[in-house]
Amino acid sequence: xxxxxxxxxxxxxxxxxxxxxxxxxxxxxxxxxxxxxxxxxxxxxxxxxxxxxxxxxxxxxxxxxxxxxxxxxxxxxxxxxxxxxxxxxxxxxxxxxxxxxxxxxxxxxxxxxxxxxxxxxxxxxxxxxxxxxxxxxxxxxxxxxxxxxxxxxxxxxxxxxxxxxxxxxxxxxxxxxxxxxxxxxxxxxxxxxxxxxxxxxxxxxxxxxxxxxxxxxxxxxxxxxxxxxxxxxxxxxxxxxxxxxxxxxxxxxxxxxxxxxxxxxxxxxxxxxxxxxxxxxxxxxxxxxxxxxxxxxxxxxxxxxxxxxxxxxxxxxxxxxxxxxxxxxxxxxxxxxxxxxxxxxxxxxxxxxxxxxx
Numbered sequence: 001x002x003x004x005x006x007x008x009x010x011x012x013x014x015x016x017x018x019x020x021x022x023x024x025x026x027x028x029x030x031x032x033x034x035x036x037x038x039x040x041x042x043x044x045x046x047x048x049x050x051x052x053x054x055x056x057x058x059x060x061x062x063x064x065x066x067x068x069x070x071x072x073x074x075x076x077x078x079x080x081x082x083x084x085x086x087x088x089x090x091x092x093x094x095x096x097x098x099x100x101x102x103x104x105x106x107x108x109x110x111x112x113x114x115x116x117x118x119x120x121x122x123x124x125x126x127x128x129x130x131x132x133x134x135x136x137x138x139x140x141x142x143x144x145x146x147x148x149x150x151x152x153x154x155x156x157x158x159x160x161x162x163x164x165x166x167x168x169x170x171x172x173x174x175x176x177x178x179x180x181x182x183x184x185x186x187x188x189x190x191x192x193x194x195x196x197x198x199x200x201x202x203x204x205x206x207x208x209x210x211x212x213x214x215x216x217x218x219x220x221x222x223x224x225x226x227x228x229x230x231x232x233x234x235x236x237x238x239x240x241x242x243x244x245x246x247x248x249x250x251x252x253x254x255x256x257x258x259x260x261x262x263x264x265x266x267x268x269x270x271x272x273x274x275x276x277x278x279x280x281x282x283x284x285x286x287x288x289x290x291x292x293x294x295x296x297x298x299x300x301x302x303x304x305x306x307x308x309x310x311x312x313x314x315x316x317x318x319x320x321x322x323x324x325x326x327x328x329x330x331x332x333x334x335x336x337x338x339x340x341x342x343x344x345x346x347x348x349x350x351x352x353x354x355x356x357x358x
Contacts, residue, residue: 004130004153006354008032008041009331013286014060016332017041018132018155019049022125025104028052028071029122029132029155033063036289040064048072050104053097055134056119057082057190065090077103079110081118081223085190085216097122111146114139115309116191117220123149131323133157133331137309139167140195142235144228147322152358154325159286159310161337162344166315167308171199174305177282180205181253184274184281186267186293189213189258192284192307194220197256198234201241206253208245209238210266213258245270251279260284261291268292275301285309313344320348327351327358 007028008017015032026049033040041064049071055061057078065076065088076094083092097120100109107129110120115137123131131151138145148154178185178200187193189212200207209217217235224232245255247269259265261283271292274281284307287294296302310332311319320328329351330338341350 001357003357007043010354012334013159013332015039015041015064016061019046020124020130022129023106025050025106027104030055030061031064032060035060035286043067043070046071049074052076053122054078054082054091056116057085058116062088062091079118079120081226084219085117112144114143114145118226121148123151128152130155133319136311138315140199141228142195142198142231148319150324152325153327154323155329155331156319157310158330158333158337158341160312161333162313162340164313166312170307174307175203177305178254182251182279184255184257184270184279186257186259186262186283188260189216192309193256196307197238197242200254201238208243208253208255210245210257212265213256214239251277261288261293263291320345327356
């Protein structure tokens with residue numbers, strides 16, 4: 001018997017944490033925190049696990065690693081870019097998550113999932129086991145994306161539910177609103193911040209990036225195998241041509257600052273400055289509850305134009321076709337999104353409980 005229990009990430013956006021009991025092993029797939037109000041997975045009573053497998057470096061997939069002692073202090077596995085870009089000691093010291101190999105005696109396969117540097121999907125236990133998409137996104141050509149393999153059970157990124165907008169249309173809309181600037185675009189540095197900067201640069205716009213985003217680009221040039229074809233050259237161009245964004249520098253052009261919700265990174269300082277100066281602020285991702293971003297958008301002081309870093313409806317349909325899963329767990333979906341999925345994909349059997357066995 002195999003069992004999957006969603007300890008987080010089943011009924012809301014994060015935190016990602018799934019306990020997989022398979023072939024005598026107990027594995028955690030991600031161990032996140034947030035993105036809303038520092039929410040953590042429910043680890044009460046789960047006992048020791050054999051290993052933690054990390055899909056990518058974002059906090060809602062890694063932020064609870066300080067609780068490793070509560071689950072017996074197991075080894076952590078992650079890709080090389082994920083380790084290099086993390087500030088979490090347990091993640092920087094993690095073992096290599098293999099393309100194909102065994103962890104705790106169980107077959108594990110991985111492949112590129114786009115979304116973030118070093119992000120992967122995972123299949124555990126072969127075709128009779130489970131495939132986990134992690135956060136999955138087909139972006140604008142910087143990060144590679146690979147098709148998911150078939151498996152009996154699939155845990156798929158359903159963050160956007162059945163919404164149809166694709167990232168190419170969103171890019172056009174966002175850049176039209178940003179114009180030539182001045183405009184502040186807060187973004188995660190190890191994620192869409194780089195793609196937004198590259199898209200602006202490709203349009204001939206004056207682009208400024210903060211030191212944190214620049215550092216991610218510099219790190220990634222050392223991992224050419226984790227970039228799509230031509231990705232390293234595009235990053236080198238960005239590093240050469242983008243201006244440096246400083247806390248006390250001029251507010252002009254397209255400014256891309258770390259901190260997706262203006263609660264961290266350079267955007268935490270530049271956000272209030274931009275508001276006071278009447279400079280438009282556009283957020284492009286999840287508005288965390290209680291964040292400056294959520295407050296400013298609600299009050300009409302800032303705007304939000306989403307930039308896809310999760311599957312749109314068409315991409316989700318492709319993942320369902322690829323995995324051919326008997327049962328699909330909709331991960332990171334709101335209750336409303338979970339209600340809409342069966343109508344959009346009636347041939348798919350969707351799990352309605354956070355714990356399943358097969």
